[in-house]
Amino acid sequence: MSPEDWDACANPGKALIEKACNGHGKGSSSGLPGDSAGLLKPAYNPFVSHAFLSAVEKSGSATIRTGWGPRHLVAKIDGRVAGVVPCYLKSHSQGEYVFDRGWADAYERAGGRYYPKLQVSVPFTPATGPRLLVRDGVDRERIMEALASGLVALCGVSKASSVHVTFAREAEWKLLAGHGFLQRTDQQFxxxxxxxxxxxxxxxxxxxxxxxxxxxxxxxxxxxxxxxxxxxxxxxxxxxxxxxxxxxxxxxxxxxxxxxxxxxxxxxxxxxxxxxxxxxxxxxxxxxxxxxxxxxxxxxxxxxxxxxxxxxxxxxxxxxxxxxxxxxxxxxxxxxxxxxxxxxxxxxxxxxKTTHSAHFIADPGLRRAIDDYLKRERAYVAEAGRELAELGPFRKGADEAP
Missing domain, CATH: 3.40.630.30 (Gcn5-related N-acetyltransferase (GNAT))
Structure with a gap:
């Protein structure tokens, strides 16, 4: 795929962003003028750019040899690229920052085979960003649904145990739940x-x-x-x-x-x-x-x-x-x-700040066990976030002297 096609999906409207923002700087939550809710297109994210992902792969950092085999998913309409997903077939759980080694150990003790698995992420990069990448000028919702379904299909074709979409945007997290992905949360600062x-x-x-x-x-x-x-x-x-x-x-x-x-x-x-x-x-x-x-x-x-x-x-x-x-x-x-x-x-x-990941688990038994675990984990993460926010260094009231 050409760098131009990839970037048209990864950072749609980048030219408009740069024009509106006069280069780096006065960014908006959405990346596009008039999109105050941030629903139409994500802000420019350097990690999903062709330049970054290409550098990770060409440099030998993320390759089959290091356990990151590229399996990028592509959606086309009439032969034209409409959407992509940065995806890797992995033989381990290193460099992800959303930890599933406990799941892998438990599954393999029970006689299952956890690896290979599919990892939708930017290698070695715990930063929230778009994962279902869709270009301008197409039915965005339709292509995102197709990409989500495509990940489930790719899991089967690849004989992978699971698909893990990590550090996704919240809207993608919710969409993936409708395709059988389990929802996980964590937090950063x-x-x-x-x-x-x-x-x-x-x-x-x-x-x-x-x-x-x-x-x-x-x-x-x-x-x-x-x-x-x-x-x-x-x-x-x-x-x-x-x-x-x-x-x-x-x-x-x-x-x-x-x-x-x-x-x-x-x-x-x-x-x-x-x-x-x-x-x-x-x-x-x-x-x-x-x-x-x-x-x-x-x-x-x-x-x-x-x-x-x-x-x-x-x-x-x-x-x-x-x-x-x-x-x-x-x-x-x-x-x-x-x-x-x-x-x-x-x-x-x-x-x-809450971070989001979504996990498709092919084996029904493992899926049930992880689903139960994640329900409890989400509640814990939410409560811990509330408690930690109370520890913030900010003045609590207008009457406190600056």
């Missing part, structure tokens, strides 16, 4: 821009204790002569990628044992989508010592990987969380998604 003109404007919404704590953390993070730099577009050189990859390997090896992304991946995205990339880099004594990679959507900054070769108090918070907020305010972005897990983000202004 996201920051929301209330129209702030500066970081100080954001700080003014916090209670005194958290405001003082953040100011101290930001000051201490830079106390050793560290400077922070934003690199995007042509400013991201191969030297910068070399430095960042060293950070990624250092931190990734300690956390996961084997980092998922190859060095070539970073060069490829540098060549094809550098305007969608923000590297926040820390420098000390003339060399790069730490950094975080972010991706820029039409209304959201997506924080992804972080790493460091020197360790300084609070530098992780500065590079990953506070600089992301600064950048979002500067660019007029509405949200910052700072990746998976991390209740420590709450004290820094990132609040709980």
């Amino acid at each position: 996201h920051w929301h821009n209330e129209g702030f003109a500066s970081f100080d404007d954001f700080l003014a919404t916090l209670n005194s204790r958290h405001r003082k704590s953040i100011k101290r953390e930001r000051r201490d993070a830079l106390a050793s002569g560290i400077t922070i730099h934003w690199l995007t577009g042509k400013d991201i050189t191969e030297e910068a990628w070399d430095a960042f990859f060293e950070f990624y390997m250092e931190t990734g090896s300690r956390k996961w044992g084997r980092p998922y992304l190859t060095r070539e991946f970073f060069s490829l995205i540098g060549e094809t989508m550098s305007e969608d990339v923000l590297l926040v880099m820390a420098r000390r004594n003339g060399r790069w010592i730490a950094g975080a990679i972010n991706f820029i959507g039409s209304d959201t900054l997506f924080g992804r990987n972080w790493g460091a070769v020197e360790h300084h108090p609070f530098l992780h918070f500065e590079v990953c969380y506070y600089q992301a907020i600064d950048f979002a305010i500067t660019r007029g972005l509405t949200h910052v998604e700072a990746g998976a897990q991390g209740e420590h983000k709450i004290a820094r202004g990132y609040l709980p």
Whole structure:
């Protein structure tokens, strides 16, 4: 499939978005003028672009050899591509961030075969985005229904145990439920821009204790002569990628044992989508010592990987969380998604946000067991989200002094 056909489905109306928003920055919830409810088309999402997915595959990061065999689903009308789904036939459950290893172990103890399974996602990327991708100029609902049915059919043809659509948009999650997919929820921690003109404007919404704590953390993070730099577009050189990859390997090896992304991946995205990339880099004594990679959507900054070769108090918070907020305010972005897990983000202004996944389980017995489990899990996630939201750092009332 051509990159143009893929992107026409993955990010329909991107040209209109860019025209309306004057490039990255003043995004709307929908990505299109006049779509205040966000129902017509999703905002521009860099992860489902042909450039990103192609880089993941061409770099050897997501391939059959690494357990990610591409099985992308395509819907056509009169020979013309109308919709696509990024889908992989997988031999393991690594790099997904929605955990089903317990399901796999239980099924295999009972004599079943859980792998291969089909995974509808962006490899190694726990960020919500569209999964049933439909181009402009077609019956959107009809094509989405066809793609959902196609996933069930592909499960049978592939002799897979299941289909897992992870980090989907809520509307897709509901649609897939009508096709026999079980509904699962989890939560991440996201920051929301209330129209702030500066970081100080954001700080003014916090209670005194958290405001003082953040100011101290930001000051201490830079106390050793560290400077922070934003690199995007042509400013991201191969030297910068070399430095960042060293950070990624250092931190990734300690956390996961084997980092998922190859060095070539970073060069490829540098060549094809550098305007969608923000590297926040820390420098000390003339060399790069730490950094975080972010991706820029039409209304959201997506924080992804972080790493460091020197360790300084609070530098992780500065590079990953506070600089992301600064950048979002500067660019007029509405949200910052700072990746998976991390209740420590709450004290820094990132609040709980529900994420959605949908799971088609072919075996009726396994399906019943998982369905029962997910009902209880959804209730737990909802209650935990309510409790965590109460821990937020924001001032509770107008009478509390700023």
